[in-house]
Amino acid sequence: MSLVFSDEQEELRRTVRSFLEHASPESEVRRLMESDDGYDPAIWRQMATQLGLQGLHVPEEYGGAGFGYVELGIVLEEMGARLLCAPFLASAVLATGALLAVDDALARKELLPGLVSGTTIGTLAFAGPTGRPEPAGSGGLGPQGGTGAEGGHHGLLAARAASGYTLRGTRHFVLDGALADLILVTAWAEGGLSLFAVPGDAAGLTRSRLPVMDLTRKQADLTFSDTPARLIGAEGDAGPVIDQVLRLACVALANESAGGARTVLEQAVRHAKDRLQFGRPIGSFQAVKHRCADMLVAVEGSKSVAYHAAQVAAAGDSDRLARAASMAKAYVGEAYFSAAADNIQIHGGIGFTWEHSAHLYFKRAKTSELLFGDPVHHRGLLADRLRV
């Protein structure tokens, strides 16, 4: 396995990078982060129709390009570098990933083409009130058993109805949950935790936007009140699906974060060269220079581990993926956060203003560190998996 990209992959990176230069300048990021839905439908359409990004990793039979996670990782890195405001993680990674992982060819055939073409925005609702997924204990994010207040069978229940099922209960921290047209949601049926599909405008569905720290990535709580739902796969299938999708989400977020870390390093270095104090550029002082050097080490390490995780995801071995995903999520989560924090420190006062973009990256970094399991949590999973 080589950690170096092919000419075609480098070409993809250049294409996406130049697209995002005009699609996601800071002015657009600021405009969209102040909006409710937090994305630009025209850009979203272009991403699908001109670049085919939403279906890059989807097999051709569903309208995708048939590439894998290495290519998707490249795209995510560039998106993270530009703080692209779009439901890409929710739709292309979580919802698409869930459909690709579940054993339901009919659902894939019916639902994937819409996600790939960008006409449908999807998301995945899996988390209880603390953000941990149900079922806790199946290996995904939570080793804590399913008997606590949030765990067990009390979170979200599915009842058989005349045709299909109805859902009752609440799912929390749903990425782009207020926006999604297609909500894939885990709920407890008689046969165990199961995956369901619910349209965004379904009867009895209440969507509450959450006051997010990172305004560039929207979240919502979804409450289902006898909401009709379609079973995807069989009853009891959802546990392994969620495990797999969350591993892929960690890989995706690690690559996105590596891109963000790259940008904050560039910002810090530029400022350290331009900012004059005591009659010289502050980057000539070792206290500042050495902080930049440590950021570079963090960025290079982040790239290495994120690229590796994407390769493992592309290769498809689930045991190795569990390891690589947790390693990448734990390392890059901390590395991006510390680089984004260092960027504010190197900028000094201007870095603490609303006007400067340093805080946008800082907030994305902290959010990314905490989503899908924080570094301590993933080190715990690794320890279990490495049997220490």
Next chain:
Amino acid sequence: MSRTVTAAGLTTLVDDLLRSHPPAATDPHEFLGARFDAGLAWVWAGPGDGGLGADPALQPLIEQRLAAAGAPAPFRYNPIGIGMTGPTLLTHGTPEQRGAYLRPLFAGTEIWSQLFSEPGAGSDVAGLATRARRDGDEWIVDGQKVWTSYAHIARRGLLIARTDPDVPKHAGLTAFVVDLTAPGVEVRPLRQLTGEAEFNEVFFTAARIPDTQRLGPVGAGWRVATTTLMNERVSLGGGLSGGVDPGAALLAAYQEAADRGDGNPVRRDQAIRLWIEANVNALTAARAAAGGNRGRPGPEGSVLKLAGAEHSRRAAAYLVDLMGPAGTLIPDYRMTRPGLPLGGGGPRDTAAAFLRSRANTIEGGTSEILRNILGERVLGLPGDIRVDKDVSWRDIPR
């Protein structure tokens, strides 16, 4: 011969070598000499220099195939020669010098050392004071070098000496190949805080070096030294990683502690954090090796050296902490001197390794100097104010 050498062609050459010189039945020095003659030492080098003029990206293929067949690893027989002075000779040596030195270097029959650091020139190695004065076709050398690995068993050394004290410090240096067995060269052990003497002091007293052993032009010593130092950082950084699981020892040590009742969630988390660091550094090393241009290493060597040294120091401290009171004991402080090939003595005692790890962030460029290099050469940040710039070396305070 050209860059048309293919992977398949190389595989055939490696297999021919293994057939004509079965590693199990061949003296390692003889094997390495035959490998050099086959152009499989460093494939990007020219024919006659141990190479085939091939794409450097093909080198890992050779290393993997030879390692799988149990062939001797040249680095173990001549670490400084393979890691540092060999690549420097390839870059700066004349055809005569390359012809005289490279084959015995690669075969490990002539061990090499590097003679850069001095008591008064550590991080500021360009300020070194060892003098070389021209005398007809020879140079006469006086001065003292320090931290010289393997000088007690080395035949040759790469020496940087001051040939012109009246120009700024970088401009007055010249590189030489020195015969460490020549008259006027004295090697003494330098005992370190571990009790061992891995390194030496080397004293030059009117030692004579023929001008034919000058490496590069007079006054170009800094350029030669830079090639060596960049290779050193790759060598040290890369050497700290490798293997199937570079963090396995950390996990095993924690498990042992847990088995005797000393496990706890904090130490467990620390073990995994260090395990991740070790693996991330190994991945960065793999990325640098795959993307880099061998023989002319880029700045990623400095990233690796810094990250690897800081990690190994943290890991060594963690391992001794895990031992509790047993970590206060050390087998002995005998003054031993290392021999070659490497890897004969087994792993160091944990407490001894903890002591040794303090050198990781000093040797081959301190972590502070490496951060300067990353900041200035990689990130392009401006240099610090230099009071010794544009001043002749003679006038710099020391």
